[in-house]
Amino acid sequence: MNKSILLPLLTMAVMLWSFTTPSKYEEAMKKQINNVYQANTLDEFQVVINALDRIAQNEDDKWEPLYYAGFGYIMMGTRTEDAAQKDKLLDQALEKVTAGLKLQPQEDELIVLEGFIHMIRVTVDPATRGQQYSGLSMQALNKALAMDANNPRAMYMLGQMELGTARFFGSDTTAPCEKLKKAVVLFENQKPEGELSPVWGQESAVRAAQACN
């Protein structure tokens, strides 16, 4: 082989390699996003959240690590029975979401998480918190839909909240059920902005829409 061609060829190969391979950040995030979707126990979630925190402290302009850490804390909250513990986890989630919004105030997915946090807060003490936090939750979810009318997660959770309210007061459930059906359609057609964009919620939305009548 010609010696003079080898070096440039190898150099090009290395350069191509670094362009087509994902960055360290994206690699790490894809792995952790997968982990957070797969996690089940509180310990498993904590390990993922820690990894996301490590990424976040290195990338102070990225909202995604904060988003998924917040998501992880919310998931931990839904798997906790103890009221005080649940509140603490939701506080942690809200810290992550607030930090994310500081970086990207117009990111509708973060506002969806905010609505999600308020929704779970109600479950701690529905009688006392029902009115205040369901109001805050629907406010956030509506705000997210105003930013992106096709956000399937916002549509799904808003439908869930309205369905809960309608069932409690014994009023008509047509409008909430419509929202849930629309959410299913939005999930089928969702086009994530990037490889790190949130995609969760489809299974739950489908189940909820089927149960709604």
Add this chain to the structure above:
Amino acid sequence: MKAIFTSFILLLYAGHVIGQSTIAGRVVDEKGEGLPGVNVFLVDTYDGTSTDLQGHFSFKTSEEGSYQLKATFVGYETMSQDVTLPGDNEISFLLKEAINRLDAVVISAGSFSAGEESNREVLKPLDIVTTAGATADIAGALNTLPGTQTVGETGRLFVRGGDGYETRTYIDGMEVLESYSPSAPNTPSRGRFSPFMFKGTSFSTGGYSAEYGQALSSALILNTKDMAAQNRTDLSLMSVGADVSHSQVFGKSSISGKIQYTNLEPYFALISQRINYDKAPEAWDGNMAYRHQIGETGMLKTYANWSSSRLAVYQPQPFTNQEDRLEIDNNYHYLNVSYRDVINTKWSFNTGAAYTSSKEDIQFNDVDIEDQLSGAHVKGVVNFDPDASLSIRTGLEHYYRQHNYNLSEENEFKENYNQHISTGFIEADYYLSNDLVIRSGVRAETNNLNRQTNVYPRLSVAQQLGEHGQVSLGYGKFSQQAQQEYLRVNTNLDEEKATHYIANYQYMKGKRTFRVEGYYKSYNDLVKDGTQGPNNDGQGYATGFDVFWRDNQSVSGLDYWVSYSYIDSERDYRDYPQQATPAFSSTHNLSVVGKYFVQDIKTQIGATYSFASARPYNNINEEAFNAGRTPAYHDLSVNFSYLYRSNVIIHASVTNVLGVDNIFGYEYASEPNEEGIYQSQPIKQMAPRFIFLGVFITIAKNKAVNQMPNL
């Protein structure tokens, strides 16, 4: 050639072999136990891991140079150590629990607080308002808590052997004078402020903070809601009147207003009362609240309340055919402005000003009395929090009170006074750990009328026991200036004083709370009628214990609490000839409160049973003072709130369902009869029951919003 190629390839994969270090170790807490889930990582890299169940960690890194290795865990203080790479490192961390004020033990001696935020509050504001028998009156609801005595004919708060005037109300830290609306003698009055305005209530039955003063027994500390959450209009149609209120939210501010009209005449026409009203109570009330966010952290709150009421009643003179006519016209204004803000992470402040003006025109037959009390209060408090374990607050206040009393019969008779009280206080909360806190403070007051300066120390401690229990102790000296009817006669009167000693044990697990509290109060310098006018020769004591049990868990949908108080109290004050148990103090007080939500009929049912043992009364025919005893007091009240639609509620409440003919005391004739005996007649309730009906409508964008939390 091959050598260059090989070494080049080797270089490409170099990272896998050269410069790999292993960092391993263990993270433990102060007890030496491993902490799982701790995040251990090299700062400014992605490299790190989480500890396992025993607190062990191990990870590899190819970084080189000097790095910081950090261990972080929620609820604990972060620790870090330096490592030099490459090189295998064995590192251990000991993490200390971080003091978290939201989690730490809270001093509970002598205090019941109801807040929306924390799970550890014994009561929620909702509880205060949904209590049957209270008819949405704050004092009425607080009367079901331990430490209070049922004095049904007044409707006021009497705490642990103290008279009704010994409780002072503060709204957003600022004093409120005349917080009860006027009523005919022996008819219950209501608080002027609706519980709906408040997000947090702290009711102290003794030992309250150095930030407050001028109350011998207890402080009712109310915090108004912050910004309104959304635009809404509420309309209430009630058997006693109607009100309309509206809240409007702007970007950084919100404004809420309410107008209320009350007229008991239609109700009295339907349900006869024991006394004869010439004019049934009629009142117009208006209030307005304005909130404005200033910057990121500042909040300006303005609250104004105005009220105008009239009533006229015929009071028969016992055992004669004559009756007196009493008319009371009252005009009341209250304005409260407060501002709080954060300067930086360590310093914050809150400041405020309040003004009360209450003018009563009283006509008693031909006699005209003008009774006017106005007061201003300004206050500034600075908070210094150097770290999570220490919180110091200090402040200065000034109170101005003016009282005018004019009586015109044939001649004019005037008494008045202007009073200035300046106070300063300093108080510190020191958290030795999340399980132990000490609060100590001192308050100094100087009064221009008697030219005295007094110093009042306060001390309380709370120690967490295990996960669910705590013990709390409180001590303090408290004072209150003489009541206006005495102060206007002798402006030199000293403050009345009380010393409190309190010990309490509390156990909260899940949604159950158990609480027992014992106390001793000694009273000094109480005002007594003397031959040369009022003096400070009175004294007294009050001792006893309270038991409280609340369960929101055992039966699904049922929330109930039981509160029992035992009190032994005697005092020598006012016109007492000797030390005796006062007429408002009954030895045993019991309240059982229950609320149950029936989903199928969308109705909340509430019931309250109150019992008070015999109350003393003074039988003029007997030598011993206050030796008579009334029969025991029983009251069973119920209420229903029916969710007709998501934004319409129908509410009904009835007090004294069983129609018990309770006797509060006895009135005696002014002249003895032929046998030389003064005849008596019992003081009873105005009517066997009070029935209240209301429809509450909310108009808001969020259809789920309604007044249910307020009922």
